[in-house]
Amino acid sequence: MTENKRTEISTLGEFGLINHLTQDLTARNDSTIKGVGDDCAVLNYKKKVLVTSDLLTEGVHFDLIYTPLKHLGYKAAMVNFSDVYAMNGFPRQLIVSIALSKRFCVEDLEQLYDGLKLACEEHGVDLVGGDTSSSLTGLTLSLTCLGEAEEGRIVYRSGAKDTDLICVSGDLGAAYMGLQVLEREKAVYEQQVREHKTQVAFQPDFAGKEYLLERQLKPQARRDIVELLQQADILPTSMIDVSDGLSSELLHICKQSHVGCQVYEERIPLNYQTASMAEHFNMNVSTCALNGGDDYELLFTVSLSDYEKVKDIPQIRIIGRIQKEEYGCQLVTRDGNEFELKAQGWNPLQ
Amino acid sequence: MTENKRTEISTLGEFGLINHLTQDLTARNDSTIKGVGDDCAVLNYKKKVLVTSDLLTEGVHFDLIYTPLKHLGYKAAMVNFSDVYAMNGFPRQLIVSIALSKRFCVEDLEQLYDGLKLACEEHGVDLVGGDTSSSLTGLTLSLTCLGEAEEGRIVYRSGAKDTDLICVSGDLGAAYMGLQVLEREKAVYEQQVREHKTQVAFQPDFAGKEYLLERQLKPQARRDIVELLQQADILPTSMIDVSDGLSSELLHICKQSHVGCQVYEERIPLNYQTASMAEHFNMNVSTCALNGGDDYELLFTVSLSDYEKVKDIPQIRIIGRIQKEEYGCQLVTRDGNEFELKAQGWNPLQ
Numbered sequence: 001m002t003e004n005k006r007t008e009i010s011t012l013g014e015f016g017l018i019n020h021l022t023q024d025l026t027a028r029n030d031s032t033i034k035g036v037g038d039d040c041a042v043l044n045y046k047k048k049v050l051v052t053s054d055l056l057t058e059g060v061h062f063d064l065i066y067t068p069l070k071h072l073g074y075k076a077a078m079v080n081f082s083d084v085y086a087m088n089g090f091p092r093q094l095i096v097s098i099a100l101s102k103r104f105c106v107e108d109l110e111q112l113y114d115g116l117k118l119a120c121e122e123h124g125v126d127l128v129g130g131d132t133s134s135s136l137t138g139l140t141l142s143l144t145c146l147g148e149a150e151e152g153r154i155v156y157r158s159g160a161k162d163t164d165l166i167c168v169s170g171d172l173g174a175a176y177m178g179l180q181v182l183e184r185e186k187a188v189y190e191q192q193v194r195e196h197k198t199q200v201a202f203q204p205d206f207a208g209k210e211y212l213l214e215r216q217l218k219p220q221a222r223r224d225i226v227e228l229l230q231q232a233d234i235l236p237t238s239m240i241d242v243s244d245g246l247s248s249e250l251l252h253i254c255k256q257s258h259v260g261c262q263v264y265e266e267r268i269p270l271n272y273q274t275a276s277m278a279e280h281f282n283m284n285v286s287t288c289a290l291n292g293g294d295d296y297e298l299l300f301t302v303s304l305s306d307y308e309k310v311k312d313i314p315q316i317r318i319i320g321r322i323q324k325e326e327y328g329c330q331l332v333t334r335d336g337n338e339f340e341l342k343a344q345g346w347n348p349l350q
Numbered sequence: 351m352t353e354n355k356r357t358e359i360s361t362l363g364e365f366g367l368i369n370h371l372t373q374d375l376t377a378r379n380d381s382t383i384k385g386v387g388d389d390c391a392v393l394n395y396k397k398k399v400l401v402t403s404d405l406l407t408e409g410v411h412f413d414l415i416y417t418p419l420k421h422l423g424y425k426a427a428m429v430n431f432s433d434v435y436a437m438n439g440f441p442r443q444l445i446v447s448i449a450l451s452k453r454f455c456v457e458d459l460e461q462l463y464d465g466l467k468l469a470c471e472e473h474g475v476d477l478v479g480g481d482t483s484s485s486l487t488g489l490t491l492s493l494t495c496l497g498e499a500e501e502g503r504i505v506y507r508s509g510a511k512d513t514d515l516i517c518v519s520g521d522l523g524a525a526y527m528g529l530q531v532l533e534r535e536k537a538v539y540e541q542q543v544r545e546h547k548t549q550v551a552f553q554p555d556f557a558g559k560e561y562l563l564e565r566q567l568k569p570q571a572r573r574d575i576v577e578l579l580q581q582a583d584i585l586p587t588s589m590i591d592v593s594d595g596l597s598s599e600l601l602h603i604c605k606q607s608h609v610g611c612q613v614y615e616e617r618i619p620l621n622y623q624t625a626s627m628a629e630h631f632n633m634n635v636s637t638c639a640l641n642g643g644d645d646y647e648l649l650f651t652v653s654l655s656d657y658e659k660v661k662d663i664p665q666i667r668i669i670g671r672i673q674k675e676e677y678g679c680q681l682v683t684r685d686g687n688e689f690e691l692k693a694q695g696w697n698p699l700q
Contacts, residue, residue: 049399051478055447055492057485097405097492128401135407140485142405142447142492 048154050091050147052083058138065189066182069108071217072141073115079243080145081123081221082296086241087156088226089149093128094120097142099135123223153235155300160238160257164301164322167236169225169315171269172246173285176292177277178216181209211273219296225315226298232309239300245291248343249299251329257301260327263320263341266334290331291344398504400441400497402433408488415539416532419458421567422491423465429593430495431473431571432646436591437506438576439499443478444470447492449485473573503585505650510588510607514651514672517586519575519665521619522596523635526642527627528566531559561623569646575665576648582659589650595641598693599649601679607651610677613670613691616684640681641694 054076056062062072077094084091096116098109109132120127125145185204206213222241229236238257240249246268254261268289278285301322302310310316320332329341404426406412412422427444434441446466448459459482470477475495535554556563572591579586588607590599596618604611618639628635651672652660660666670682679691 049496051401051443051445051494051496053445053447053479053492053494055449055483055490057449057483057490059486060449060484093401095401095403095494097403099405099407099410099490129403133405133407134410135490136409137487140405140407140449140490142403144401144403144445144494146399146401 048089048149048151050084050087050089050149050154051144052080052147053142053144054080054083056141056143058140063182063186064139065186067217069111070115070118073112073117074119075115075217075219076141076143077116077119077123077125077145078219078221078296080143081119081125081147081223082219082241082243084145084147085221085223085226086239086298087147087149088153088229088236088239089147090223090226091123091125091145091147091221093126093146095129095144095146096127098132099140100132101135101138104139123221153230155236155239156256157238157240157253158256159236160253160259160261160301160322161303162259162322162324163304164237164259165304165307165310165318166250166261166263166299166301166320166322167310167316167318168242168246168269168297168299169222169317170295170297171271171274171289172242172295172297173278173289173292174212174215174271174274175219175294175296176216176288177274177281178209178212178214179294180281180283181206181212181277182216209273209277211271212277216294219294221296222298228313228315232313234302234306234309236300236302239298242295242297242299243293245293245344246295246299247290247331247341248293251341251343253299253301254322254325254329257322258325260323260325261320261329261341262323262332262338263330264332267317267319269317269319286331286333290341398439398499398501400434400437400439400499400504401494402430402497403492403494404430404433406491406493408490413532413536414489415536417567419461420465420468423462423467424469425465425567425569426491426493427466427469427473427475427495428569428571428646430493431469431475431497431573432569432591432593434495434497435572435576436589436648437497437499438503438579438586438589439497440573440576441473441475441495441497441571443476443496445479445494445496446477448482449490450482451485451488454489473571503580505586505589506606507588507590507603508606509586510603510609510611510651510672511653512609512672512674513654514587514609515654515657515660515668516600516611516613516649516651516670516672517660517666517668518592518596518619518647518649519572519667520645520647521621521624521639522592522645522647523628523639523642524562524565524621524624525569525644525646526566526638527624527631528559528562528564529644530631530633531556531562531627532566559623559627561621562627566644569644571646572648578663578665582663584652584656584659586650586652589648592645592647592649593643595643595694596645596649597640597681597691598643601691601693603649603651604672604675604679607672608675610673610675611670611679611691612673612682612688613680614682617667617669619667619669636681636683640691 056076058064064072080094081091094116098112116127119125238253240252242249250261250263265286268286270285270289274288275285278288311318330338331341332338406426408414414422430444431441444466448462466477588603590603592599600611600613615636618636620635620639624638625635628638661668680688681691682688
């Protein structure tokens with residue numbers, strides 16, 4: 001596109017690119033409290049408006065071979081809501097735009113909308129807009145969610161302090177293992193089709209992997225955690241949702257808060273099916289949990305003085321602690337070794 | 351995608367499809383004043399929040415052969431702002447998500463952002479978020495604009511009343527003629543490449559067509575009109591922006607307001623270059639103005655009692671009048687014949 005200088009996007013990476021493109025932006029309106037750089041933009045309209053947007057393209061963000069359209073709609077909405085919860089707010093409205101090629105029909109869109117509507121219903125969200133147009137190739141979804149939060153209760157990525165406790169909801173790595181299962185079955189199916197040169201009746205074996213598949217295909221945005229924190233009178237000092245893997249998200253918090261951290265491998269919450277399937281695939285389960293992504297759990301920090309409040313909430317696990325920036329970010333393994341935390345999560349620009 | 355029943359999207363059309371998919375939606379939150387069905391969703395956060403979203407895909411909504419990326423960014427933002435002005439509000443924040451294939455580089459994105467930023471600067475809008483990820487094919491843009499409006503001054507498509515005057519800003523059809531010029535030059539260029547089997551130095555002849563090209567490549571969202579109406583103490587009874595052609599937009603207003611209309615061909619505002627180029631292409635200039643689209647002018651109705659206020663504003667032309675629904679929607683030609691108005695504008699699902 002450009003005749004002269006050409007810098008490959010890969011040299012900057014996703015976040016470097018955004019930073020590069022947006023670094024000279026300044027807010028013009030009083031109503032702009034927080035722009036680029038967090039899960040949501042925060043706008044000052046009496047009660048604060050949270051707004052977040054996701055753009056999902058076929059073959060990159062989803063594979064329709066094993067993703068039913070209803071699940072796709074449901075998941076896309078959940079992923080969007082999750083960003084609002086990650087600010088300690090509640091989603092209220094959703095706007096969906098769809099571009100699709102001619103291979104799709106009305107019933108396909110109905111299924112997609114069924115999933116969107118179900119997610120909205122479960123989270124008390126109104127689907128308030130959107131349009132449908134065409135694309136030359138495949139399906140593209142754009143979702144924008146607006147939510148609200150009280151001024152004093154909005155939680156950014158940038159508030160973590162030395163000695164804070166690092167907490168995470170639910171368990172990690174299951175959605176990634178679910179993806180591995182689906183990809184394996186897809187490969188088996190495609191080989192059968194190649195060998196028989198025709199469509200074959202295909203019976204994937206998903207027994208004992210239900211949880212993994214559900215985590216991949218039907219993730220739950222953690223409204224309950226935001227409510228639990230409110231009930232327990234806990235205001236996290238920082239929060240983010242785990243979409244690209246625990247390591248990546250934790251490094252976001254540390255970078256934006258100018259702190260370091262230590263995470264204890266033995267404290268990372270895992271489901272039995274995740275561990276079992278990782279072993280089956282000969283993968284390190286901690287690596288899956290640290291870098292797998294698609295969990296949509298909430299990762300947050302709380303003040304050490306909130307320890308008593310947080311320690312007995314069963315849906316929340318304390319997995320580490322924040323330390324001074326100069327001490328860096330480490331994973332402390334089960335045998336006591338320390339490794340530098342690295343973001344190896346999913347990179348949408350790879 | 352679906353084994354059983356299959357209804358082609360073409361049998362419903364774009365608006366029929368959206369209606370079909372969204373007809374059972376109900377608002378759950380007090381903050382939802384207006385959902386699907388207008389240029390913007392209106393949300394009740396003290397001052398009213400306007401929010402609108404556009405999804406643009408390469409090869410459908412834009413052609414990078416003749417659209418510089420800076421212009422693409424500028425236009426995409428303007429189109430988004432235009433929807434906010436069409437509610438009689440002012441855009442405040444913009445969120446942009448981009449999916450792109452590997453053929454793009456950092457400098458390309460810089461140019462795209464330069465255009466976005468310029469548009470934001472001109473309209474006092476803050477670019478508050480967005481992400482960048484990849485697509486398997488081409489470039490996709492998703493834009494969401496938030497704006498504000500005072501409660502009593504929001505103008506919907508549904509408020510037109512019998513005897514209201516129909517007004518439009520600027521002139522119509524020029525952007526469409528600009529597109530024809532660009533498409534012709536593209537065809538000439540491609541033929542030269544085919545004949546010479548190589549890249550050729552190409553010198554398109556755009557003399558005397560500057561206005562047409564500017565209207566197509568660098569449209570202006572009509573903030574000035576919204577301000578003029580405010581200064582003149584005029585509150586339109588209905589309003590929409592002209593993106594798909596005058597006919598199509600006017601029929602939206604009439605359908606949602608349950609009224610009919612008469613538009614006078616001789617009153618439709620045209621630029622000299624538009625008329626001249628239409629003649630050159632052997633096209634009917636009125637047809638271009640009625641169905642061309644991409645004008646981003648504001649089409650609105652005002653009460654007959656506002657005639658004195660509106661008649662002398664040079665940027666606004668009165669082009670017809672609203673009548674009772676049972677009288678239908680007609681174009682009155684220069685020779686006094688009446689034809690039923692039909693929407694033949696751009697259909698993104700064709």
